[in-house]
Amino acid sequence: MRAVRFSPVTGNPEVAEVPVPARRRDEVVVRVAACGIRGSDLAWFDASPAPRTPVYTPGHGAAGVIAEVGEDVALWAPGDRVVVADGRACRNCPECRKGLSADNCSDLRFMGEHYDGALAEYLVTPATALVAVPGAMPLEHAAVLSGALSTTYGAIDAAGLRPAEAVGVWSSDGIGNHLVRLARICGASPILALDRRPEGRERALEQGADVALDPANNRVASYIGAITKGRGLDVAFDFVGSDSTFDQAHAALGARGRLVMVKTASEGSFGMRTFSEGDEGRTVIAHTGYRVRHLRDLVELAERGRLDVSASIGAILPLTRIAEGLTKVREHEDDPRRLLLRP
Ligand SMILES: [Zn+2]
Structure with missing residues (x-):
């Protein structure tokens, strides 16, 4: 698949062909329809952090359509439209060991930081991080809900x-x-x-x-x-x-x-x-940050017309124009609207 890859060594995000990340039994593969980029992404790139993997796929705040579900995923099926919360439970903290949900994890891992993110054709996420997107809501609108x-x-x-x-x-x-x-x-x-x-x-x-x-x-x-x-x-x-x-x-x-x-x-x-x-x-x-239930509430508010999301969307660019997108975000730092990339 095509994905943006960021190397902390070169400090540059580049589009490359990479395999779809491995999926666990309780995870799903989502075909990404739209993923936002914003000021916090720039701060992350500019700081040259040292993530766990030397080269990784950035990006969080995405919506799309489920392409594949793991063996243990009962509530979702391929074709479901979803918006993806950014975190993944660590599976190791006291809360996770007790079997509590990702909302209780005390050491949540971040998408696009601790594991490969959403600036790609496909992302892999725990099924517990998904919120259903109603049929009438554009996936671009849903993507904006996840984030700021x-x-x-x-x-x-x-x-x-x-x-x-x-x-x-x-x-x-x-x-x-x-x-x-x-x-x-x-x-x-x-x-x-x-x-x-x-x-x-x-x-x-x-x-x-x-x-x-x-x-x-x-x-x-x-x-x-x-x-x-x-x-x-x-x-x-x-x-x-x-x-x-x-x-x-x-x-x-x-x-x-x-x-x-x-x-x-x-x-x-x-x-x-x-x-x-x-x-x-x-x-x-x-x-x-936020919890999955916050994202669920916002989908409800947007679906019923309480929250108008259309004004929060700026330009929508293809993934291959990531460099141009980052420049736009950098130059319009004050702009509250979200720039979206479409893989
Ligand atoms: Zn945990």
Whole structure:
């Protein structure tokens, strides 16, 4: 099959002919219809990491059609349309040894990083990572759900966001806008976007933020107090991760407020940990990645028209134009739309 292969030695992704990866009894082979590329992929290539295999197939955030199922796979059949969650259980941690699902694994392996990914004609994945795509939904739309949208949705779930709660989103790139859209669907009110860039604030308002503020403005704290009628934020999401955003977001929390620090790069733990801090019952939550159930929820929201995915798709290029695709992503770093490759 044709696949993008990345060598950490040369630092370049190249298209090559390779065998379809070996499949286990509980895994399936998916013919990839579309796979996204985004800023986090560039960060990964540029960092010249040392993955387990010296040359590997990158790519995650993909949808396609099942081509082959393993002997132990009962719930799926060839021809099923699916979107693929990015993780694979390690099979070795205490949770895996207990026989729990991939959602419980404490050492999840990442697609396109620890095992061959989706920038290829075929990918191999555990059957437990699949979510069915309804017949009316284009596979390109489904591919976009797996990635930035599911990570931000996972962050909302981690916060336990409830309707009518006041939300603040600190962001410096497009991903915060996904959160604004999803928080709106979840009933958050009011929604405040904090972004240093004027164009970032403008986009946040287009996506449904009630108010957009410049975090560098020294009156931000009093504005937040006024907008929330003195109660402060119920949930703050920090996508920037600097000391200043943490301090500002934490100080803006009301009683029992939750600050979710969202790490969008796929390094570190896939899970989340919670610890209490301060004397008002405030909570700080570290969040990264998402679970299969988050992807399932997003498919439901998109299928019923709650979430419009079409606006999240940028250009669609053939796999062979990977280099051009990466250049486009590099040049439009602020663009929240996803570029897709079609093998
Ligand atoms: Zn495990």
